[in-house]
Amino acid sequence: MTQHAVHLAAAVTHEDEWYVARCLQVEVTSQGTTIEEALDNLREALELYLEDEPVPEAYETEVITAPIEVRVA
Template structure:
């Protein structure tokens, strides 16, 4: 019987028109011109990876947290 498993995707906008999506559990990334396309491509890459590697599921999810560091805010560019 096939089950559904949940993975964590991080999506970042890169310069230009591309989004990069990364699966935090498997350290796999993909890209797309929209958020939806980037996540869809990542899902396909994860499915292929699981099949090829014969991974046991479920995979432990990462622990996510935040932290702060000191720094100076960059000044915004003013329109000319």
């Protein structure tokens, strides 16, 4: 089986003492004590997830992320 790179996007948040990394295209999340550790753990979790799941073309589309401000009452 040949391997190829799949480009995915992740969002990282700081929750208590953990950094939580979430993939934006696939329902996979991981955590770590640093941002780098959270992303490394997410990469490993995604590789395991994608061993059993086909990679739909939708995963390989570019995700544009941007901060937005929302005003709430």
